[in-house]
Structure formats: structure tokens, C-alpha cells
Amino acid sequence: MSLKNHPHTEQAIFDDQEGAESILDKTWLSPPGFLGWFTHVNQRQIGFRFVVTSLIFFALGGLLALLMRLQLVQPENTLMGAEFYHQIMTMHGTTMMFFFAVPAMEGLGIYLVPLMIGTRDMSFPRLNAFGYYVYLLAGITLYLALFLGMAPNTGWFSYVPLAGIDYSPGQGVSFWTTMITFIEISALTAAVELIVTILKQRAPGMTLNRMPIFVWSILVMSFMIVFAMPTVMVGSVLLALDRTFATQFFVASGGGDPLLWQHLFWFFGHPEVYIIVVPALGIVSTVISTFCQREVFGYTAVVLSMVTIGFVSFGLWVHHMFTTGLPHLGLSFFTAASAMIAIPSGVQIFCWIATLWGSKIQFKTPMLFIMGFFAVFVIGGLTGVMAASIPFDMQAHDSYFVVAHLHYVLIGGAVLPFFAGLYYWYPKMTGAMLSERLGRWSFWLIFVGLNLTFFPMHQLGLDGMPRRVYTYLHNMGWEEINFFVTCAAFLMAFGFLLTFINTLISPYKSRAAGSNPWHADTLEWWAQSPPRNYNFRHLPVISSRTPLWQKAPLYKVTGIRADRREIIITTLLDAKPQGVCIMPSPTYWPFVLALTVGFGFLGFMFKPILFVVGFFLSFFAIVGWLWPARPWLAEKPPEDGHPVRGLQ
Amino acid sequence: MSRNQQTANADIDVSNFSRHLNGQNAPIWWGIIGLILIELSVVSAFTVTYLYLYMQHPQWPPNDIAPPPLFIPTWSTILMLLSCVTMYLAGKSVEKNKSKGFVVYTFASVIMALLVLWIRWQQFDNFDMRWDQHVYGSLLWTISGFHFIHIVSAAIGTAAIGLFGMVGFYTKQRQIGVVVDTMYWNFVAFAWLPFYLVLYYFPRL
Numbered sequence: 001m002s003l004k005n006h007p008h009t010e011q012a013i014f015d016d017q018e019g020a021e022s023i024l025d026k027t028w029l030s031p032p033g034f035l036g037w038f039t040h041v042n043q044r045q046i047g048f049r050f051v052v053t054s055l056i057f058f059a060l061g062g063l064l065a066l067l068m069r070l071q072l073v074q075p076e077n078t079l080m081g082a083e084f085y086h087q088i089m090t091m092h093g094t095t096m097m098f099f100f101a102v103p104a105m106e107g108l109g110i111y112l113v114p115l116m117i118g119t120r121d122m123s124f125p126r127l128n129a130f131g132y133y134v135y136l137l138a139g140i141t142l143y144l145a146l147f148l149g150m151a152p153n154t155g156w157f158s159y160v161p162l163a164g165i166d167y168s169p170g171q172g173v174s175f176w177t178t179m180i181t182f183i184e185i186s187a188l189t190a191a192v193e194l195i196v197t198i199l200k201q202r203a204p205g206m207t208l209n210r211m212p213i214f215v216w217s218i219l220v221m222s223f224m225i226v227f228a229m230p231t232v233m234v235g236s237v238l239l240a241l242d243r244t245f246a247t248q249f250f251v252a253s254g255g256g257d258p259l260l261w262q263h264l265f266w267f268f269g270h271p272e273v274y275i276i277v278v279p280a281l282g283i284v285s286t287v288i289s290t291f292c293q294r295e296v297f298g299y300t301a302v303v304l305s306m307v308t309i310g311f312v313s314f315g316l317w318v319h320h321m322f323t324t325g326l327p328h329l330g331l332s333f334f335t336a337a338s339a340m341i342a343i344p345s346g347v348q349i350f351c352w353i354a355t356l357w358g359s360k361i362q363f364k365t366p367m368l369f370i371m372g373f374f375a376v377f378v379i380g381g382l383t384g385v386m387a388a389s390i391p392f393d394m395q396a397h398d399s400y401f402v403v404a405h406l407h408y409v410l411i412g413g414a415v416l417p418f419f420a421g422l423y424y425w426y427p428k429m430t431g432a433m434l435s436e437r438l439g440r441w442s443f444w445l446i447f448v449g450l451n452l453t454f455f456p457m458h459q460l461g462l463d464g465m466p467r468r469v470y471t472y473l474h475n476m477g478w479e480e481i482n483f484f485v486t487c488a489a490f491l492m493a494f495g496f497l498l499t500f501i502n503t504l505i506s507p508y509k510s511r512a513a514g515s516n517p518w519h520a521d522t523l524e525w526w527a528q529s530p531p532r533n534y535n536f537r538h539l540p541v542i543s544s545r546t547p548l549w550q551k552a553p554l555y556k557v558t559g560i561r562a563d564r565r566e567i568i569i570t571t572l573l574d575a576k577p578q579g580v581c582i583m584p585s586p587t588y589w590p591f592v593l594a595l596t597v598g599f600g601f602l603g604f605m606f607k608p609i610l611f612v613v614g615f616f617l618s619f620f621a622i623v624g625w626l627w628p629a630r631p632w633l634a635e636k637p638p639e640d641g642h643p644v645r646g647l648q
Numbered sequence: 649m650s651r652n653q654q655t656a657n658a659d660i661d662v663s664n665f666s667r668h669l670n671g672q673n674a675p676i677w678w679g680i681i682g683l684i685l686i687e688l689s690v691v692s693a694f695t696v697t698y699l700y701l702y703m704q705h706p707q708w709p710p711n712d713i714a715p716p717p718l719f720i721p722t723w724s725t726i727l728m729l730l731s732c733v734t735m736y737l738a739g740k741s742v743e744k745n746k747s748k749g750f751v752v753y754t755f756a757s758v759i760m761a762l763l764v765l766w767i768r769w770q771q772f773d774n775f776d777m778r779w780d781q782h783v784y785g786s787l788l789w790t791i792s793g794f795h796f797i798h799i800v801s802a803a804i805g806t807a808a809i810g811l812f813g814m815v816g817f818y819t820k821q822r823q824i825g826v827v828v829d830t831m832y833w834n835f836v837a838f839a840w841l842p843f844y845l846v847l848y849y850f851p852r853l
Contacts, residue, residue, distance in 0.1 A: 014663065123675035192682030196675050204660050226682065230689035234697070238790070247779050247786035249697075255783035257704055260697065541660055559663025568662060569673055578673040579666045615797075623808045626825075628817045633667060 013563045020562040021537060027563055028120070028533035031586055039586035041125035042533050043114050046132050048429060050107025050190075051422075053132075054100050057139055059500065061095035064088045066493055069486040075474045085470035086153035087172070091146050093156030094176065097272065098183055099139050101414055102225075105279040106190040108421060109218035111429065113194060115524035115531060116212050118203030118540045120567050121583050123196040124189075126590045126625060131189040133594030138183040141602065145175045152176035155468060157269065158239065160250040160261045165243045174605045177240040182601045184229045191225035194218055201567060202575040203523070204557060205542035212522045212545075213289075213296060216303050217282025220310045221275050227314070228271040235264035244608060259324060266317035273409065274313040278306055280417035281348060284370055287420050288355050290520040291367040295546060297354035298347075305344035305351075312341045322393045331390055338388035345381060349374070364518075365439030369420035372447045376412030380405060383458070398468070401461025407454045419446075419499060426503065427513030431529045434506045442498035449492025456481045456488075521546035526554070539568060542575070582633070589625035596621050668821040680828040684835045687798075691839050694794065698787050698846045708851055709784045713776050715851035716788070724767040725844055728799075728837045731760040735806075735830045742823045747813060750826070754810035757833065761803040768796050784851075791843050795836075802836045805829055 013023055030040040040046065067088050071079045080088075110128060114121055122128050145151045152172040154163040163173045198219045202211065239261065241247040248254025250261045285296045296302055318326065318334035352374075361367065383405040386392050396402060426434050461467075465478050472478055516525040525548055527535050538556035540547065547554055557577070560566045565583035570576055600614020671677060702708055709715060734757040741749030772792065777785035809829045812818065818826055 124679055127679075188686055192679055192686070195682055196678040200673075200675050200678060226685050227689050230686055231693045234690055234693040238697070241779075241786070241790060245779060247790065248781075248783040249701075249786055249790075251783075254781070254786075255701070255705060255710060256786070257701060257783075260700055263700070264693065264697070555657070555659050557660050557662055559661045559665070566667075569669060569675065577660060577662055577665065579669045580662055581669055581675060582667060619801075619804050619808075622805075626808070628812060632817065632822065 012561055014558065015560045015562040016538060016556070016558045017562070023562040024534045024537070025532065027565055029586075030533060036586075038591045039588055041121075041129045041584065041586050041590070043110055043122045043125065043128060044531060044533065044535070046122075046125075046128045047107050047109075047111025049132050050103050050110055050135070051429075053136060053139070054104035054107055055500070057095050057099040058104070059496075060143065061092050061100055062493055062496060064092040064095065066489060068092065069489045071470060072472075072482050073486040074483065075472050075476070075479055077471055080470070082470045083153060084149075086155075086468075087146060087149075087151040089468060089470075090152045090155050090176070091142070094142070094152070094180075096410070097156055097276075098180065099135075099142075101276040101410070102187050102272075103135055104418055105218075105221060105276060105414075106187065106194070108283075108418075108425070109194050109221070109279065110190060112425065112524055113197055113215055113218055114201070115428075115527055115535055116215050116522050117198065117201060117206060118523045118526075118536065118542065119197070119201040120534050120536065120539070121565070122193050123201060124193045126584050126587060127189050127193055130590035130594055131186040131193075133591050134186040134189075134597065135183055137594055137598045138179045138186070141598075142175060142179045145172070150175060157265055158236075158261075159265075160239065160242075160258045161252075163239060163261075164250060165246075171605060174240065174243060177236040177243070178601050178605050180236045181233050181240070182598065184233050185597070187225055187229055191222040191229075194222040195226070198222075199572050200569050202570055203540050203542045204568065204570055204575055204577050206570075206575045208573055208575075209300070210542060210545045213285040213299070213302055213306075214279070214282035214522070217279045217285075217306055220306045221278045224271050224275045224278070224310050224313065228268045228275065231264050232268035235261060235268070238264075240604070244604070259321070262321050262324065263317070266320045267314070270317040270320065271310075271313045273413075274309055276410065277413040278309060280373075280414045281306060281309075283417040283421040283424075284352065284373060285348075286520075286522070287366045287370050287417075287424050288352055290424070290518050291362045291364060291370075292355055292359035293362075293519065294355065294359055295521075296351060298351040299545065301347055302351050305347045308344040309341060312337060312344070316341065316388075319388055319393070322390050323397045335388055335390055339385055342381060342385055349378070364423075365434070365436055365443060366420040366424040368440065368443045369416050369423065372443060373412055373416040373420070376408055376416060376447075376450065378412075379455075380408030380410075380412045384409060396461055398466055399461035400457045400465045400467055403467045404454045404457035404461060407450075407457075411450055411454075416446075419443075422499070422503070424518070425524075426506070427517050428524055428527075428529050428531070430507055431513055432507045432510045433513050433517060434502050435510060438498055438502040442495050442502065445495030445498065446492055447495075449488050449490075449495050452488030453485050453492055456485055460485075516548065521549045523547055587625070589621055593618060593621035593625060670821070670824050670827060674824045674827075676824055676828050677831075680831050683832070687835065687839065691842060694791055695842050695846055698791065698850070701783055701787065702846075702850055705784075709777070710782050713782075713784070716771065716775060716848060718848055720767060721771060721844065721848055724764045724771075725840060727760055727767075728764050728840060731757045731764075732834050732837050734760065735833045739823070739826055739830050742813075742818050742826050743820055745820050747816060747818065750813050750818060751810055754806060754813060758803050758807050758810065761799050761806075765796065765799055765803070768792065768799075788847060791847060795840055795843055798836045798839070802833050806833060 013020060015024060028042065030042050030045055071077050071085055110122060150171050152175055154168055154173055158173060158176055161167055198215055238249040242249050242251060248256040250256045250258050252258060285302055289296045316334055316337040318330060319338045322331055387396060387402065387405055423434055423439055460478055460481050463477060465472065513529045515527065515529050523540060526540065539560060541555040541557060544550050557568055560580065565585065566580050567583060568577055569579045569581050571578055596614055596617040600611045600618065603610020603614055734753045738750050738753035738757065741753055775788060777788065779785050779789035806829055809825055812825065
């Protein structure tokens with residue numbers, strides 16, 4: 001508890017009193033210095049770290065993609081061998097799915113959700129910090145494996161029996177199974193705290209139907225993570241047991257079933273796509289609303305569509321397995337379910353078109369990325385409907401057509417909106433505007449580059465080029481397109497590089513952003529840019545969906561103490577104030593716990609008994625983390641009628 | 649002005665609001681529900697995995713292997729469920745500010761869990777099949793081991809709660825730690841039921 005910082009405050013100080021600002025600064029301080037860095041628990045620091053780290057992994061994943069393209073630039077290229085190619089192919093997919101997309105979206109949520117709902121921190125700040133360290137450790141470990149030549153080489157889906165110990169001896173796949181299980185801990189902790197923060201900490205008056213659409217999208221994403229990610233954890237644990245203890249889950253000769261792996265993996269893997277796309281849809285709605293200066297048309301329809309996408313995405317994993325010989329009735333069901341997801345997606349797109357219709361659109365860089373999203377995502381969606389049809393899938397399966405489709409969906413559906421969000425919220429995060437000129441160059445290079453890279457891949461697939469191959473023969477008719485695609489990939493990479501340069505130089509070159517440079521309507525723009533550690537000087541009371549566009553000033557919450565970390569708890573549906581919660585202070589324990597859990601996981605790969613050691617060490621860290629700090633909060637109200645002003 | 653555009657017409661003063669959040673108004677209560685949902689997904693994935701593999705085999709268990717005996721596991725299941733009662737009584741003691749009762753009931757629950765663990769350990773010795781002989785054995789060992797680890801976690805966590813209780817931390821107003829620990833304890837106890845059914849009854853069908 002933060003009581004430790006102010007052990008014997010005789011007179012309580014409230015945040016609406018004069019001079020409370022400097023006390024708030026001190027109360028919510030993140031300790032300075034290198035060692036202090038490991039104690040930070042404030043949502044702003046943790047969210048920012050998630051976003052920056054995920055962008056570094058995005059750059060690394062992109063570099064691996066360029067290496068792959070260099071290998072495929074001409075037939076029978078000898079730049080790299082099959083083994084190394086398979087390692088970087090696996091690492092590219094694993095990085096982009098597990099180490100970029102999910103943490104990036106969660107990081108954005110961690111940074112923005114408390115600001116958007118008008119609170120001062122996430123529900124479980126220490127858990128938040130723990131999740132970040134787990135993510136960082138998992139990423140560093142996997143990349144160390146790559147540099148040591150021990151990276152996994154079976155694709156980001158790790159199909160058995162290829163991923164079994166007979167066909168993939170050594171530690172490569174073990175690194176994959178262990179680190180995937182490990183990093184999912186990070187994703188799950190973030191999901192739970194996002195859910196609780198959104199449901200219990202919304203500013204008074206922010207009923208569910210006044211909640212910003214981006215917050216809705218993060219809520220849906222978080223629930224999807226809670227139900228999808230445990231399945232891949234179970235799958236990877238079973239695979240790890242098969243490899244380490246010779247259990248027989250996926251071994252046909254021992255009564256196991258390789259197809260079980262595909263069921264477990266894709267039951268997670270398909271929702272995973274929407275776990276990434278749903279928050280991106282939230283970004284799209286937010287940016288469109290701001291740059292049209294009007295509320296999104298059909299708020300309820302947009303929200304219900306996101307919820308529907310969340311539900312339906314769990315019912316179509318088998319469309320990844322059409323060619324595995326499953327019963328026809330089952331295949332038909334999954335075709336219908338796959339096509340059905342186009343309905344809520346379409347509803348959203350029509351709502352956005354209706355919002356854009358007749359408004360005076362400001363084509364700033366974030367809006368350009370959103371326009372790019374429309375074009376690219378719709379093409380990806382259309383080829384998705386094609387691939388959901390069994391006869392077509394039988395032909396196109398495991399060809400470059402599918403590579404083209406999935407990149408259209410993922411880059412169009414997640415990366416472009418994420419970059420729109422980056423340009424949109426960067427002024428809030430740093431206090432500086434990103435350069436418009438560099439932003440426009442970046443967008444056009446990415447947009448042209450990605451279309452020139454991936455559109456021809458449809459043709460490559462229709463011409464019969466299989467995916468996941470490290471080279472191909474002469475005279476297959478694929479040379480010219482592959483050469484062209486590789487050149488275009490570099491063009492796209494240059495576009496991304498411009499954005500990275502932009503983010504690095506803008507704080508020094510660009511103008512100060514001010515608190516609300518886009519004249520947006522959601523609460524994060526009410527805070528200073530960048531926000532203080534406590535987000536808001538006063539917690540707001542909400543009475544509309546667009547609090548910053550309403551003419552009347554915002555009312556505020558009074559009676560929150562400035563001398564300890566207090567936040568308001570509100571009811572689930574109506575956001576009526578229920579109580580005040582005291583938040584934990586900075587500490588090393590989350591970092592220590594991440595180390596002990598990491599020790600257990602990594603130790604398992606080399607000596608399974610070390611997992612047991614890590615397991616028990618973790619309990620010491622948890623007890624240290626939860627150890628109640630004296631003085632404890634007083635229980636009985638003092639005579640003056642203020643129940644909590646004094647401390648025991 | 650539309651319904652969504654109504655404005656609040658006053659500041660809200662929360663200085664007299666409770667700082668002791670003990671039930672559904674405490675974020676940690678919802679956090680534990682989140683943890684339980686995650687674990688439920690894991691339990692479901694294991695159960696579905698068992699049923700999927702069960703359906704792939706005309707003979708289950710294979711090669712005339714006998715299903716594990718029922719008598720002792722049934723008693724350990726009952727013991728596990730009984731420990732929920734002592735945990736409930738521990739919570740009641742906190743509500744009455746009876747710290748001694750709280751400590752006694754908490755450690756009684758931990759001892760019952762240790763007893764369950766000891767019984768389970770004996771069962772591991774008596775399984776007719778190793779984990780690497782056939783997928784049936786893999787399921788038996790993995791699911792039993794998975795739940796075994798969870799009882800260990802719940803026991804250690806509850807022992808820590810008992811320790812905090814001994815230094816006098818828990819009282820009627822300050823009891824959220826006990827509430828959420830009991831929720832998790834109950835979950836661990838009841839999560840055994842689907843496993844008990846598939847591991848001990850399905851091989852007999």
C-alpha cells in the first residue's frame with residue numbers, strides 16, 4: 001500500500017485542496033534512476049514500455065522477413081540454407097503474432113484505457129509490471145536462441161509430428177513451446193486487468209453505453225484472450241511433455257493424434273487473428289470520429305458487431321484444417337461460420353462509411369492510414385471469403401495465395417490501424433507532434449509497398465508456388481514475380497523506417513502538442529500531454545459519450561486523497577461510485593517474480609526438476625509482493641466522522 | 649438534449665466512502681474471477697482433449713489395462729470438498745473478528761489439502777500404466793499431475809494467508825485476502841470433479 005510513503009499523515013490532504021498537485025506528484029512518483037526502473041508500476045510507464053518493446057520486435061520481425069525475401073529473390077539461391085531459412089521463417093511468424101501484435105494492442109490498451117475511462121491507474125499495477133517483464137524475458141530468450149542457432153524451425157504453428165522430438169531433436173522447438181507458454185502468462189495478466197479496470201474503474205457516470213468504442217474493443221479483445229490463450233498453453237504444455245517425457249499426446253503410434261494439435265492450436269489461432277483485429281477496429285472508429293468531428297454513426301451497432309466478431313471467431317477454427325480429411329458435415333458448418341463473420345465486419349464498415357458520408361474529413365496522417373486500412377482489409381476480407389469455400393481452399397491451401405491473404409488481413413486489419421493509432425496518440429504520449437510530411441511519405445511508401453509485395457503473391461499461389469519453401473527451381477515461371485516482390489518488400493520496409501525515424505526525431509524537432517491537438521472527444525485528451533503519473537488533477541464525472549465536445553464543463557469527484565494512491569471504484573453497468581480503493585506502490589517484487597517464473601520455465605528445458613525449484617521460488621516472491629505493510633489502514637471512524645483520515 | 653447528452657449537475661464527494669472493499673466492489677474479487685475463468689478454460693481444454701482421444705479409440709483403456717480403483721480417489725475427493733467447509737468457517741471467523749478461529753480453520757484446511765496430496769501421491773504409485781506407454785497413461789498422469797500442482801499452490805497460498813492472520817492482519821473490515829483465497833480454494837476443489845469423472849468413470853463405460 002502507498003501508506004508506506006506517508007506513514008503518519010496526521011491531517012489527510014485531498015486532491016481538490018490547494019497545493020495538492022505537488023503532493024499528487026510525490027504520491028504517484030515512479031522512482032528515478034536505473035534501479036528505480038525495475039520498480040515502476042504506473043500504467044503510463046508500463047503501457048509505454050509495452051508499445052515501444054513491441055515496435056522493436058516489429059522491426060526485428062520485419063528484418064527477418066526481408067532476409068526471407070532476399071533468399072527468395074531468385075531460384076535456387078544459396079544465400080542461406082534450409083535450416084536457417086526455417087528458423088527465421090518461424091521467428092518471423094512467432095514474433096509478429098506473439099511478440100508484436102498482441103503486446104502492441106495490449107500496451108496501447110494499458111496506456112490509454114485508464115486515461116479514456118477517467119481513472120488514475122490499472123486495477124493491479126504490480127501485476128501489470130510483472131506482465132511486462134515476462135514479455136521482455138520471453139522475447140530476449142527467443143532471440144538469444146536465434147543468435148545461438150537454436151531457434152525453432154517448424155513454423156509459428158509448430159505442427160506435429162514435425163515438431164515432435166523425432167523430427168525436431170534439439171532445443172529449437174523446446175524454446176518455442178516454453179516461451180509461448182511463458183509469454184501467454186503476460187497476455188493473460190494484461191487481459192484480466194484490462195477487464196477489471198474497464199468494468200470497475202470507469203469515471204462516475206460513464207455507463208456502458210457511454211464508454212468509448214476503443215475501450216469496448218479492448219474489453220472484447222481481453223475476453224477473447226481469456227478464453228483463447230489457455231488452449232494454446234495447454235497445447236504447448238502437452239507438446240513439451242511429449243518432447244521431454246515421451247508422453248504420447250500427438251504420437252499416432254502411442255494412441256495419440258497429430259490432428260489434436262491442430263484443433264488445440266487453431267482453436268486459439270483463429271481467435272488470435274481477431275484478438276489483433278478487434279482493437280484495431282476500435283482505433284478505426286476513434287480516428288474516424290475525430291477526423292470527421294462527429295460521433296461514429298450507429299454506436300450500438302458498431303459495439304454489437306465487435307462483440308459478435310468476438311463470439312463467432314471461436315467457431316471457425318476448422319477452416320484452417322479443410323484439407324486434413326475431416327467429416328463433410330463439419331466442414332460445411334465451418335464454411336458457413338467463416339462466411340458469417342463477414343456480416344458484423346460489413347456492419348462496421350457501413351457504419352464508418354455513414355460517418356464519413358457528408359462530413360468534412362481532415363486527411364491528416366492517422367486518417368490516411370485508416371483509408372489504407374479500408375482498401376487493404378477489404379481485399380483481405382474478400383480473399384478470406386474465397387478461402388472459406390472448401391473447393392477453392394483445396395486448390396489454394398498452403399500456397400502463396402494464403403500468404404497473400406493473411407498478410408492483407410493482418411497488415412490491413414491490424415498494422416495500418418496500429419500505425420494510425422501511433423500517429424494519433426503519439427502527441428499524448430510524448431507531448432510532441434509527429435512530422436506530417438514524414439508521416440505522409442511513410443504512409444504512401446508502406447501502402448504502395450505492401451500492395452506491390454503481397455498482391456502478386458495471389459498470382460504466385462494460383463501459379464502453384466507453395467508457401468514455407470526456402471527455394472524453388474528455375475523455369476517454374478515464378479522468377480520475375482519473386483524478384484519484383486522482394487524489391488517491393490524493401491520499399492515497404494523503407495516506409496516503416498521513416499515512421500521509426502519520425503518517432504525518434506520529433507520530440508526534438510516538432511512543435512508541442514498541447515493537451516488536445518486533434519480536438520478529440522475522449523477523456524485522454526483532457527489530461528496534460530504527456531499525462532502526469534496520476535493522469536488527472538481531478539477525476540471527472542461523465543454525462544455524455546463525447547465529454548470534451550459537450551458545452552458544459554465537466555464536474556469532478558472530490559474527496560480523493562492526494563497523499564496516497566486512491567482511485568474510485570464504480571458499479572459494473574451504471575458506473576455509480578461504490579468505494580475508494582488504495583493502490584499499491586512501486587516495488588521490485590514483480591521483477592523478482594518474473595525472474596523466478598522465467599527460471600522455472602527455462603530450467604524445465606534443460607533439467608525438468610528446475611521447474612519445481614522455480615515453482616517454489618515464485619511463492620517466496622508472491623508472498624513478498626503481497627506482504628501487508630504497516631501501518632495498516634484504520635478501521636473505525638474517528639470522532640470527526642471521517643472514517644479513513646487517520647492511520648493506525 | 650438526447651438521453652446520452654444529459655449532463656451531471658454537481659461534483660461528487662467521496663471522502664466518506666469506504667476504503668475497505670471486501671466483496672464484489674473490490675477489484676481483486678473480479679481479478680480472481682478472471683483467474684478462475686482462465687483456469688476453467690484450461691480445465692475445459694484438458695477435458696475436451698481427454699474426450700477427443702477417448703472417442704478415437706474403440707478400446708479404452710488399451711490392452712486390458714484396468715481403470716484406476718475408485719475407492720480411495722472418491723474419499724480424497726470428498727476430503728477436498730470438505731476442506732471448502734473449513735475454509736468457509738475460516739471466513740466466518742474473520743467476519744466475527746475471531747482471529748484464533750480463523751488461524752485454526754485455515755490451517756485445518758491446509759492439513760486436509762496435504763492429506764489429499766499424500767493420497768494422490770500414493771495413487772501415482774499405483775497407476776497401472778506409465779505416462780509414456782500409451783496416450784491413455786499420458787492423460788491419466790498429466791491431468792492428475794496438473795491438479796496436484798494446483799492443490800500445492802492453493803495450500804501454500806492459504807498457509808501464507810494463515811501467516812498474515814497470525815500477525816493480526818485480517819479483521820472484519822480487512823478480509824478481502826481471505827475472501828479471494830477462499831474463492832480460489834473452492835475453484836481448485838470443484839475443478840477436480842470433471843477430471844474425476846473422466847479419469848475414473850469414463851474408462852468404466
